[in-house]
Amino acid sequence: MTTGRGLLHREMGDDAGGIGADAETKALLDAAHEYSLHEGQPGFKEKNPGDFWSIECVDVYKSFGRKPILNGLNVGIPEGMITVILGPSGTGKSVVIKHLIGLLFPDYGDIIVHGDSVPNLTTSQLLQMRQKFGILFQDGALFGSMNIFDNVAFPLRQNTDMPEDEIAEVVNQRLAEVGMGHAGVLMPNELSGGMRKRAGFARALVTEPEIVIFDEPDSGLDPVRTALLCELIVKMHAQHGGTYVVVTHDIASLHQIGQYISVLWKGRIVQAGARKDMFESDNPFVRQFINRRLEGPLGMD
Template identity: 60%
Template sequence: MSAHESTAHLTDVRFPGVGDHRANAEAASHNYRGQHSVEVHDLYKAFGSFEVLRGLNLNFMDDAVTTILGPSGTGKSVLLKHVVGLLEPDAGEVGVFGRDIWSMSERERSEMRKRFGVLFQDGALFGSMNIYDNVAFPLRKNTDMSEDEIREIVTRRLNDVGLGAADTKAPNEISGGMKKRAGFARALVMEPEIVLFDEPDSGLDPVRTRLLCELILQMHEQHKGTYVVVTHDIETARKISDYIGLLWKGELVHFGPAAEAFESDEPFVRQFLSSGESAGPLGMD
């Protein structure tokens, strides 16, 4: 079965719920302009002839943790890059605080990015700087704070993530889990209103994944804000989500409160959210 056929099959024949959600998303898009801090409308993106995002509609909930779950290669990172304005849509819009990112000037867009904290897969630390300087970097770059003020914030954030004693270490001297925590501390120093996580659990063992999930929840409790986590790990989604979106082949096939998603009777959602269960409508293609 080709990808195209299987998608038609998925949306048109066996899973009426999928179409309903899309209709809801379309209805919601008429309420655009500032209802939510991040709104995605009819987002399309292709690389060459390969269509990655195929008409995404999605509002991220303020002061909530929304998880976008999907198999690898399905467009999760591409979606995040659109949200933070690193990629420009082929069609559609990404609204941040009520404004289309791509109708802003370059300067406004870069101001807007300061309101984001972003934690990419590997923590994306600067290898040449120690942990302290990595975490201090956004403050030195974007503010005119004194080194004393910076020290107070950086120390607090490093303590939050359990790295108070590791501040002088270089990134290559610490474990994968510590790198992620350092990246998280750096993502929080500017007190962002929106925090994006790209597979925060990748490469971590189950125990460290659980600890990182707890840390994400604890930091969200403390700082509030719109948290968006993309992952392919169902257990992570189960632990941290207020809302869950299921992304499959560049389309949002389900969106709603996490508790509802995990109790859904819909075969597609059930298969998606039951780890390891291969029987069901979702094929490997």
């Protein structure tokens, strides 16, 4: 057992559901959450996890006061794929994102990014690790006082010694890739919601990150603009590669972009796997949520 910002426990069990916690505690939790069982992720048995997963959440628990949010979360994000973390509103998706980039740390368990335990990193190591990530926030999170060019250039100016002429070349290229080649002089308040998302996407890609996280990319967009943004996500992934993590509750987005799917509910992974396997799942919660059925374990509570 290692102590750091959280209590870490990284014993590898025989399968994904066996990573970490005390067996008796797990048995009690499993009994209490019939549909919250992690049913396994291809790769834990066949591969060295460090070679297969870009990110691992290993038996992660997180509570705020007396309210548990993450409740023994075990999930792997495959290297080089578009992974969708899908789940109802209020089930802990945003908390997962904050753990992945080290803005929050688990009360118990571990977050591993490319083999490094995030809660055990020093402050300088943590800052360096975050440079692996590009993030598209729900509203684009653009600086209102900067034009779009300066918004996209900000990470390069903040984190690199790149000269301005090279910064201009990279920024203009990224803006062109997302269909905003002539929008650099505009201010964020002059853009539509879809354009702000595209500008945020350009900024997320500007440092050529190894991992890109999308926090509810469909938020605030109509179905057509959501589909266009998803098309852009697929296009940019094909062009730039890397690991993409899309956190959403939107089923249409799942159909369009998900290569690997992890379904989150009540702070645990219900089931994870390749898209085809998930759409053919026998799990009652997964079947209900993906197919938008009224009958099933998910209600209005």
